[in-house]
Amino acid sequence: MEPRSGRPAVMADVATLAGVSHQTVSRVLNDHPYVREETRAKVLAAMAELGYRRNLTARALARRQSDTIGVIAFDTTLHGPASTLFSLEQAARAAGFEVHVVTVPDPEPQAFADAVDRLVAQSVCGVVVLAPQRAAVQVMAGLPVDLPAVAVEGGAAPGVPSVVVDQLDGALQATRHLIELGHTEIAHVRGREDWIEADARLDGWRQAVTAAGLTVREPLAGDWSARSGYDAGLALHAQWPEVTAVFVANDQMALGLIRALAEAGIDVPGDVSVVGFDDIAEAGYLRPPLTTVHQDFAEVGRRCVDVMVERIAATERWTRGQPVVVPSRLVVRASTAPVRR
Amino acid sequence: MEPRSGRPAVMADVATLAGVSHQTVSRVLNDHPYVREETRAKVLAAMAELGYRRNLTARALARRQSDTIGVIAFDTTLHGPASTLFSLEQAARAAGFEVHVVTVPDPEPQAFADAVDRLVAQSVCGVVVLAPQRAAVQVMAGLPVDLPAVAVEGGAAPGVPSVVVDQLDGALQATRHLIELGHTEIAHVRGREDWIEADARLDGWRQAVTAAGLTVREPLAGDWSARSGYDAGLALHAQWPEVTAVFVANDQMALGLIRALAEAGIDVPGDVSVVGFDDIAEAGYLRPPLTTVHQDFAEVGRRCVDVMVERIAATERWTRGQPVVVPSRLVVRASTAPVRR
DNA sequence: GCACCCTGTGTGAGCGCTCACAGAAGGTAG
DNA sequence: CTACCTTCTGTGAGCGCTCACACAGGGTGC
Numbered sequence: 001m002e003p004r005s006g007r008p009a010v011m012a013d014v015a016t017l018a019g020v021s022h023q024t025v026s027r028v029l030n031d032h033p034y035v036r037e038e039t040r041a042k043v044l045a046a047m048a049e050l051g052y053r054r055n056l057t058a059r060a061l062a063r064r065q066s067d068t069i070g071v072i073a074f075d076t077t078l079h080g081p082a083s084t085l086f087s088l089e090q091a092a093r094a095a096g097f098e099v100h101v102v103t104v105p106d107p108e109p110q111a112f113a114d115a116v117d118r119l120v121a122q123s124v125c126g127v128v129v130l131a132p133q134r135a136a137v138q139v140m141a142g143l144p145v146d147l148p149a150v151a152v153e154g155g156a157a158p159g160v161p162s163v164v165v166d167q168l169d170g171a172l173q174a175t176r177h178l179i180e181l182g183h184t185e186i187a188h189v190r191g192r193e194d195w196i197e198a199d200a201r202l203d204g205w206r207q208a209v210t211a212a213g214l215t216v217r218e219p220l221a222g223d224w225s226a227r228s229g230y231d232a233g234l235a236l237h238a239q240w241p242e243v244t245a246v247f248v249a250n251d252q253m254a255l256g257l258i259r260a261l262a263e264a265g266i267d268v269p270g271d272v273s274v275v276g277f278d279d280i281a282e283a284g285y286l287r288p289p290l291t292t293v294h295q296d297f298a299e300v301g302r303r304c305v306d307v308m309v310e311r312i313a314a315t316e317r318w319t320r321g322q323p324v325v326v327p328s329r330l331v332v333r334a335s336t337a338p339v340r341r
Numbered sequence: 342m343e344p345r346s347g348r349p350a351v352m353a354d355v356a357t358l359a360g361v362s363h364q365t366v367s368r369v370l371n372d373h374p375y376v377r378e379e380t381r382a383k384v385l386a387a388m389a390e391l392g393y394r395r396n397l398t399a400r401a402l403a404r405r406q407s408d409t410i411g412v413i414a415f416d417t418t419l420h421g422p423a424s425t426l427f428s429l430e431q432a433a434r435a436a437g438f439e440v441h442v443v444t445v446p447d448p449e450p451q452a453f454a455d456a457v458d459r460l461v462a463q464s465v466c467g468v469v470v471l472a473p474q475r476a477a478v479q480v481m482a483g484l485p486v487d488l489p490a491v492a493v494e495g496g497a498a499p500g501v502p503s504v505v506v507d508q509l510d511g512a513l514q515a516t517r518h519l520i521e522l523g524h525t526e527i528a529h530v531r532g533r534e535d536w537i538e539a540d541a542r543l544d545g546w547r548q549a550v551t552a553a554g555l556t557v558r559e560p561l562a563g564d565w566s567a568r569s570g571y572d573a574g575l576a577l578h579a580q581w582p583e584v585t586a587v588f589v590a591n592d593q594m595a596l597g598l599i600r601a602l603a604e605a606g607i608d609v610p611g612d613v614s615v616v617g618f619d620d621i622a623e624a625g626y627l628r629p630p631l632t633t634v635h636q637d638f639a640e641v642g643r644r645c646v647d648v649m650v651e652r653i654a655a656t657e658r659w660t661r662g663q664p665v666v667v668p669s670r671l672v673v674r675a676s677t678a679p680v681r682r
Numbered sequence: 683g684c685a686c687c688c689t690g691t692g693t694g695a696g697c698g699c700t701c702a703c704a705g706a707a708g709g710t711a712g
Numbered sequence: 713c714t715a716c717c718t719t720c721t722g723t724g725a726g727c728g729c730t731c732a733c734a735c736a737g738g739g740t741g742c
Contacts (some may be wrong), residue, residue, distance in 0.1 A: 021692045026730065034690050056462045057401045058728035061697050066398065075427070082423045089444050098459070101442055118488050121397045122439070226626035256626040269573070285567035285597040287628050294738055351698055360720045367700065375720050399698035402727050 007067070009050035018046035029054055047216035060123055068098040068120035068224030069308055072139075073130040074111065076103055078278050079129055082299055084152060085121075095309050100124055107131065107194065109253035112139040120144065126308045129154055133194045145221040148311035150304055153197055161311065161325040163304045163312065167197050169294035170328030171204020174247050175328055177291070179212045183245035183273060189232040189257060191217040201249045201277060217243075222253045229253025233260025244272055244339050251276035251283050253291055260333070269337035279331055289333035299326045345492055350391035359387035367524055370395055385523060409439040410649055411460035413453065413480070414471040417444055419565070420621050421638055422471055423495060428642030429469065436650050440461020442463060448472065448535065453480040465647045470495055474535045489652035494538055502652065503664040504645045508538050509632035511669030515557075515588050518632070518671055520553045523587035523680035524614060529560040530573040532590040536565075542590045542618060560634065563594045570658040572592025574601025585613055585680050592624050592633055594618040599627070599676070610678035620672055630674035640667045 015022040027035050028043040028195055035043075046052075060066035069092050072249060073081050088222040089099045100122055112131070114140065119127055127143065129136055132153035140157035143149050151162040176185050188205045191198030209216050217240065220232040229248060233256065236243060248254035254276035258268045268274050268288060276292035277281065283290040303324050356363040361380060368376050369384040376384075387393075401407035410433050414422050430440045441463055443456040453472070457480065460468055470477055473494035481498035484490050492503035519527050521584065529546045532539030543560055550557050558581065561573040570589060575595065577584060589595035595617035599609050609615050609629060617624065617633035624631040644665050 012728080021731085023692060023731095024690090027691090030730090032368055034688090036690065039690080040692090052461055053458065055402075055464065055728050057398055057407065057464050059730075060398045061396075061402050061699085061729080062730040064697065064730095076417075077420075077423050077427050080420050086418050086444060089442070090446055098463070101430070101440070103427060105431060117394065118439070121394050123396065173644075213540070219419050221609050226623045230626050233418055252623055252626075259628050259630075261627050282567045282593055282596055282623075285593075285600050287600050289600075332479055353698080363699085364701095364723080365721060368721085371700090375718090377720065380720080396698050399727090400700075402729085403698080403700040405700095405727065 004293055006248055010055070012051075013050055013051050014043065014046045016048060018042045021320075030210045030248045037329075048119075049220060064123065065125050066098070066123045067096060068100050068122065068124045069305070070122065070124035070127045071099060071101045071130055072119070072127060073101060073103050074133065074136075076101070079278060080295065082302070083297035084130060084301045087298035088304050089301075091302045091305040092308075095305055097305070097309075104131065107135040109134045109135060109138055112136065113142065116143060120147070124148075125149070126312050128152060128308060132197050133192075134196065135194065135213045137196075148308060148314075150265055150307050150311065151166060152304055154161040158292060161307050163300055163307060163326065164323050165297075165300060165326045166328050167200035168204045168207075169183060170277060170295070170330070171201040171247065172208050173279075173328070173330040174277065174291075174293050175205045175208035177213070177332065177336065178245040178247065178273055178275060179208065181245070181273060181290045181336060183242070184214050184339070185243045186247060187217055187236055187243045188221045189236075189246060189248040191253075192223045193221075198249055202246075205247050222249060224250050224252060226252045226256035226259075229256025230260045231256075233257035234264075237261065237264045237266065245274070245336070247270060247275050248335055249277055251278045251290060254290060254292070254335075258288075266319045269335050271340065273336035273339075275336060283331075284333060286335075288335045291333045291336040292331055294329045294331045295325055296328075350393045351396070354391055355384065355387045355393050358391060359383045385500075402432050405464065406466050407439070407464045408437060409437045409441050409463065409465045410646070411463065411468045412440060412442045413456045413460070413468060413473055413477075414442060414444050415448060415474065415477075417442070420619060421473075421494075421636065424638035425471060425642045425645070428639035429596035429645050430642075432643045432646040433649075434648055436554040437468075438646070438650075445472065448474045448476040450476060450479055453477065456485065457484060461488070461632060461641050462584045467491070467653050469493060469645055469649060473538050474533075476535065478537075489649060489655075491652065493645055494639060498580055502648050503592060504641055504648060504667065505664050506636045506638075506667045507669050508541035509545045509548075511618060511636070512542040512588065513549050513669070514669070514671040515618065515634050516549035517586065517646075518545045518673065518677065519586040519614055519616060520549065520555070520584070522614060522677060526576055526581070526584045526681070527555060527586045527588060528558055528581060530563045530570060530577075530587060530589040531560040531593055532594075534562075539590055542588075546588050565591050565593060567593045567597035567600075571599025571601045574598035576604075578602065578607065579606045586615070586677070588616050590618055591656060592619045592621045592631060595631060595633070595676075596627055599629075602641075610676050611680065614677035614680075616671075616677060624672075625674060627676075629676045632674045633672055635670045635672045637669075680682065 011022045015025045025043055028040050034279050076082050092099045104111045104115050126148035128150045130152045136154050137157050140160045149160050151160050153164050190202050222228040223249045254274050276290050279294035283292050352363045352366050356366045366384055369381050401623045417423050445452045446457050467489035469491045477495050478498050481501045490501050492501050494505050531543050548579045564571040595615050617631050620633045620635035624633050
């Protein structure tokens, strides 16, 4: 089946068997229009007979381009990045690209730089940075200028397009929902210090609270983990017993906070209403089912590929400043209720 | 800084600048022992000056090997696969390998075959199959014979080494824990039908229950989702009110089940004890904190790379039948309690 | 008749690297 | 002195593909 004694067949083998030149084989492979139907059939038959597989490494070398999108991600264990990555990969494949993911264990500039180096060495034709931290912004700025890049949830580095979920609007919706329920003492548990999303959610909460003329309290610290939400719940109970509603920057923390309140004998939503953010798969099955802000990560992944493909095709540098914004949506479940008089 | 007018520097440029041959540059790059220290320094200086980056595509073509490990995964959104992948990637990098992940949206044989094709086309030097479904076993069997492969949580295909978490033992520990608490009516909510892990956990439960001489009920159906756990909780309440303990095949379902029981006025662990599996990050902060079986996915990822590196280095085919087993560990929290008399 | 296009095919030269080999310089052994 | 090993360096030929180009044959226009 394979002429060169065991070694996989290459283009030259196919060409010989089909009685054409290697270039014609290449044309068939690349759907070049100027190939006679008869010739194409012969080549295809030869390929099938030899079990030929195109060597993408050689192709990438010759073309000096690999049809691969590089992705730099921070913690792919988290719900958001994992979901985005998942849909991004499918979308990229549909668009004819491979995806090469590099995870960076710690958000240090040096580690990011190494990741970029590794991707460049692989001749990726574009880089998606899926690292929603401040530190990532610097990296974007340090990217080779001729390498198409897209930031996801990242800060807008000059010259780099971005795809973001409308965090601010999500936070506004969440907080307004609490205000509409009559709450006047609304606390916030924020996300990790160095995360851009944490700031956007904080801002949304602050804007809504300010607009309603309510007290803007110092936000409680959090690091996205359930444990930090639990700690925040404890702190909340101790410091501000008058608070009747909390907007928590993600669902994991919300769940920890609810647990802390429950231990203190405070009922959610009876005594305190809680809104989360992310709409993790379990949100609807927690006790109580969590009112939260849904983020369409699948859409983020898809849009990301759209933008990247556009960037790769474009010849001029990207100059427009508008990020692609994916809307977020408040999902009202049972962790929020009208304020108790 | 770059001599060839804008184009990135290549090995020949470095060689010229350093006044040596391209081969000497290659030797420096590959840490060949026979290079004079002085020469090495000259080459290194030239590289730094030109901002040289080695082209891995060309290297892969010449070596006919890419130092890349391919991974075929099913749903990287799930906790287990995501965690495994994360640590696998770090471990692979530490061992000098790149990782190329291909996700397969549906567990169809054809899709798996395509994934393998894509990885082979990339000249990966090994494939890790991270698809714990039955369907994956067939794929393993269909892999090119000379391509090193490692199965994770997969069925043992002949000739393919595997790394698994000790699911059976975890299930045994969980069920015995319930038995030791005095429970005699112990139900099980199983995982997805086509998943190997679901069967292993089911077996563990069945063995423990049988060994204790207790009733082996028909396991309740589940698909890993919180929703299916909720449904199972409803069914449990309706069908078997006498049940006082449930071993649920994962934490998401456990949480859904607890919610269903709570709605029916059944207290966990007061009336019914519940044990989950996975030990997701939130497990300790649910209401009640979930007793569950911890799986060390990070270790799985690491061991996976170990085995793969060994396979790649080995010349003969792998014949031993013993999988690498990563132990699991029961974490007792507050969702289990002695049976109520 | 020549010029020109469109279609279909082949030729050769790379892409940037590694491999196998050759060879030079110096040391030690017989 | 020749032989031979060790250390260090250079030469040339690929790896399997695509690119730029050449060219053959046929149709159309004038």
